[in-house]
Amino acid sequence: MSAARPPQQDENPSGIDLPLDPLPGHTSPGRLERVLRRGEFAVTTELNPPDSADPEDVYNRAQIFDGWVDGINAVDASGANCHMSSVGICALLTRMGYAPIMQIACRDKNRIAIQGDVLGAAAMGVANILCLTGDGVQAGDQPGAKPVFDLDSMSLLETIRIMRDNGKFLSGRKLTTPPQLFLGGAINPFAPPHDFRPHRLGKKIAAGAQFVQSQYCFDVPMFRTYMQRVRDLGYTEKVFIMCGVGPLASAKTAKWIRSNVPGIHIPDAIIKRLEGAQDQKKEGKQICIDIIKEVKEIPGVSGIHVMAYRQEEYVAEIVDESGVLKGRRPWHREARADDKIVADRLDQILHDGITETQVDMVKSAH
């Protein structure tokens, strides 16, 4: 019935949208862990969470990444701005077989809620969780909210690691089925105290981080210095480091970010290059591609995390033009055989204009 096609890598033989079994030595059934452990250069991106209750908004936003990324971050009220929850986005994405990376920010939930969400997420088929502290509530659209910060990113990592490896809640109560997860954290090599930052990565590894995604990298020499220190400490053997990159829309935006967004470091050279360009948006994309080409050569960098907020349509071009995938095609959603039959049948009914009665259908079937 369905045309034979070459199977995708990391595909369940009984159905492309079905979950996989973890390989030996893996802690999660996810494709991101498989890609990274195979030594391939991984690409992840971020889904701009909708301010709506329409699932189509999530699917449309995920669809533009099809075949270009190994994982999609489902952000948890980033910048303390209220959006669809990361649990909700993950529920929708896992239904379609996508590999979401669920972010958990400690700002909004205490340890009781978080541990419950972790179990729920793992049951839905979420294989990757990224543990974040979260921005302060003052940064968002509801500055009057109560900041929770019951755990921090480090103790959150440790909590989930204990749930996974020891099969226990933080309280010591037993889980009947522990979650199988690939745990991630965040790093910012561009903020002070610079001497402490590599050690902080060490702490995250000790707490349970298996991969880390970095803050936007616009200063490659600074990132290179950081990576040198991380390699000297031997951490690149213990964790997969993914460098955060993204296109800047214009010199004006870059300046605004530099003065208003703590933690993002943009050197003068980048702003000068943007100002000198005729098409600043195109130049911003080109800068992003140039940075990717530089960071992918740094030893110890296992992948990139492309954050193109409200420029998501450029992610595919950036990944393509930077050549990081080296011809590899990450998992992409395909219509299942039965979906195709239904679609063809509907097409026939709607376009051929033939009214069939059940009697005729039975007759023609024999």
Added chain:
Amino acid sequence: MTEIKPIEPGSTTPLNGTPPSAPAGMTQAAMVKKAAPKTAYKPADVSPQRRVQRSYTVRLWAIRHSRLLEWFYARFADVFLMLHPLWNGIGYARVEAPVKFVEKRVKGIMFDCRMCGQCILSSTGMSCPMNCPKQLRNGPCGGVRANGNCEVEPDMPCVWVKAWEGSRNMVKGDAILNVQKPVDQSLRETSAWLRVTAQAAAARKTPSDGASA
């Protein structure tokens, strides 16, 4: 100062401008603040944490002299442990109120202590992590400003930048690299001095688990 935007690498940051309903160059937070009714009274600072402690001169002095304080704290803990029979005789429960009274005031002046009840000053370069607006106990967040100030409170030096500086002066400063457990909120407003002493005394009795001190 409300125009502070996401810092964690994983979060979406408005690289392409600003959130939808806010005009260019303005964050949603700034819009919310602007829309608030104008009265004569305008609260200072951003977070309640900062309002509690307006000045941090003494706190910064304590961090600069972290080595001295580390030495002093070790002696002080020994003395407290020596007095264990006395505490035990009076009863830890009965002695808690006066000890807590002194502890709260002394540590309040020295470190801007928030009485979390689980003091980890010796692991954080004598910089109390509960003064961090996010109350982080395991290191700085990604939002530290280029000048080393806090993301939330732009005129306050980051508690963790100072902690790292303080820990570099200390003999056992590498304790900052240990992963700390989450705060047990049920121990708030209790005496950390007495708890550590009681634990050390218990560990002395059973040398097999002597790590709890």
